[in-house]
Structure formats: C-alpha cells, structure tokens
Amino acid sequence: GAVVSQHPSRVICKSGTSVKIECRSLDFQATTMFWYRQFPKKSLMLMATSNEGSKATYEQGVEKDKFLINHASLTLSTLTVTSAHPEDSSFYICSAIAGAYEQYFGPGTRLTVT
Amino acid sequence: AQSVTQLDSQVPVFEEAPVELRCNYSSSVSVYLFWYVQYPNQGLQLLLKYLSGSTLVKGINGFEAEFNKSQTSFHLRKPSVHISDTAEYFCAVSGMDTGRRALTFGSGTRLQVQP
Numbered sequence: 001g002a003v004v005s006q007h008p009s010r011v012i013c014k015s016g017t018s019v020k021i022e023c024r025s026l027d028f029q030a031t032t033m034f035w036y037r038q039f040p041k042k043s044l045m046l047m048a049t050s051n052e053g054s055k056a057t058y059e060q061g062v063e064k065d066k067f068l069i070n071h072a073s074l075t076l077s078t079l080t081v082t083s084a085h086p087e088d089s090s091f092y093i094c095s096a097i098a099g100a101y102e103q104y105f106g107p108g109t110r111l112t113v114t
Numbered sequence: 115a116q117s118v119t120q121l122d123s124q125v126p127v128f129e130e131a132p133v134e135l136r137c138n139y140s141s142s143v144s145v146y147l148f149w150y151v152q153y154p155n156q157g158l159q160l161l162l163k164y165l166s167g168s169t170l171v172k173g174i175n176g177f178e179a180e181f182n183k184s185q186t187s188f189h190l191r192k193p194s195v196h197i198s199d200t201a202e203y204f205c206a207v208s209g210m211d212t213g214r215r216a217l218t219f220g221s222g223t224r225l226q227v228q229p
Contacts, residue, residue: 006157034216043204043219044158093157097215101146101165101208105157 002028002098006106013084013113021079021109023094029074030096034103035067038091050077084113116141116207120220128228129197135190135223137179137205145207147188148217149179152202161203164188175199200227 003026013019023033031052036044048069049057056069066088068080077096081088089112095103119138127133139145146165150158162173169181179190188205202224206217 004157032215043221044217046216046218049216091155095158095217101210101215102160102163103208103215103217105150105159107157108155110155 002096002102002104004094004096004104004106006092006094006109008109009107010110011112013111015085015113016083018080018082019084019111021081021092021094021111023077023079023096023106025075025096025098025104028096028098030077030098031074032097033071033077034095034097035069035077035079036093036095038093038108040091044093047079081111084111086113089113116143116145116209116218118205118207118218118220120205120223122223123221124224124226126226126228127195130194132193133191133195133199133225135203135205135225137188137190137220139186139188139205139207141186141207141209144210146210147179147181148206148208149173149177149188149190150204150206151175152204152222154201158204161190195225195227197227197229199225201225 005024007022033050035047038044047062050069050071052071058064071077093108095105148163149161164181172178177192202222205220
C-alpha cells in the first residue's frame with residue numbers, strides 16, 4: 001500500500017523559534033496533501049490543503065503566516081510553525097491522496113514548545 | 115458542509131464479545147465514508163471505506179460496516195474483539211467532489227477491550 005512518512009516524529013523547541021515538519025509520499029506521487037492537527041484526546045482538525053506548485057488553502061481560523069506550507073514537489077510537503085508558542089504544542093499529521101479518493105496518513109509529529 | 119457524529123466517546127467491552135461503534139453523518143452532497151483506527155502516538159490506519167455499491171463493506175482485522183443512507187449512518191462492527199483492538203476509532207467523510215477531498219472526522223470512540 002501507499003506509504004507516507006513524516007519527519008521528525010517528535011520535536012521539542014523553545015518558544016519563539018521555528019520548526020519545520022516534512023511529509024513525504026514514499027511510493028507514489030501526491031498532487032494534494034493535507035495537514036491536520038490533533039489535540040490530546042480530540043479528533044483531527046483540518047488545517048490546510050497543500051497543492052503541488054500552488055499556494056496552500058487554509059481553513060478558517062488557521063493563521064497562514066504562522067503555519068507556512070510548501071509543496072515543492074509531488075512527494076514532499078512541509079509545514080513550518082513560525083515563532084512557536086506553547087499553545088502550538090500538538091500532534092500534527094499529514095495525509096496524501098493516492099488515486100481518486102483514498103488518503104494515506106503519516107505517523108504524525110509530536111511538537112512540544114517549552 | 116459535512117459533519118460527523120460519534121455518539122460514544124468510550125466503549126468498554128470484554129474480550130471475544132461483539133462490538134458496534136456508531137457513526138452518523140450529515141452532508142448536503144454525496145459522500146464517501148471511512149473508518150480509521152489510531153493507536154497511541156501513531157497516525158491513522160484505514161480500516162475500511164464505502165464508495166459505492168454494496169452497503170456492507172468489510173475491512174481489515176475482521177471489522178465491517180454498513181452504510182444506511184436513510185438513517186445517514188455508517189456503524190462499525192466486529193463479532194469478536196481482541197485485546198489488540200484497543201485503540202481510538204474515527205469515522206470520517208469526504209465529499210465526492212474532487213475539489214474537496216479533505217476528510218471531516220468525528221470526535222472519535224475509544225474502544226477499551228478488557229480481559
């Protein structure tokens with residue numbers, strides 16, 4: 001089956017610094033990737049849709065200047081959390097579309113901002 | 115817009131007993147339906163999906179779900195659970211429109227299998 005990887009799996013950073021999270025589709029090309037955020041014991045909330053070669057589409061309430069998304073190739077999308085604060089601590093999960101409708105999820109990245 | 119409701123936040127069950135996890139959805143357009151499982155600190159794994167055709171779909175690990183259009187439900191079932199089935203289960207929908215394939219998730223159901 002299709003495999004999606006994320007790096008890093010865990011990251012701890014200091015308040016005010018920026019963190020980059022990578023999402024890769026390993027054995028297929030993905031023109032569309034999604035970024036979700038999951039709070040403890042909560043469901044996944046869509047943050048943005050990442051389209052290869054064009055600007056990301058952000059959901060209402062998500063600050064595009066804080067959560068920078070770049071989809072530079074058909075196998076890589078990156079999410080950069082700029083000037084991170086403790087409230088940005090969360091589990092970030094990406095997914096990629098394979099085929100017409102099926103999404104494959106990465107293993108997630110646990111971000112802790114101290 | 116779509117929404118998904120999972121009425122049960124937690125479902126405790128004894129090993130080898132049957133289980134049903136409930137999912138209801140609402141949408142103004144036709145949707146695809148999915149069930150995902152999430153183990154602690156991991157991403158989501160697809161259990162099964164309904165796209166079209168037979169309303170009873172079978173997935174991995176012995177799970178199955180039935181799509182009921184009139185009741186807008188997609189309940190997940192397993193006839194005999196194992197300890198290893200303990201996890202969080204999410205029901206999700208996506209629009210059939212290729213321009214809107216992001217998933218809308220329910221709040222999740224924690225399945226706790228007891229020995």
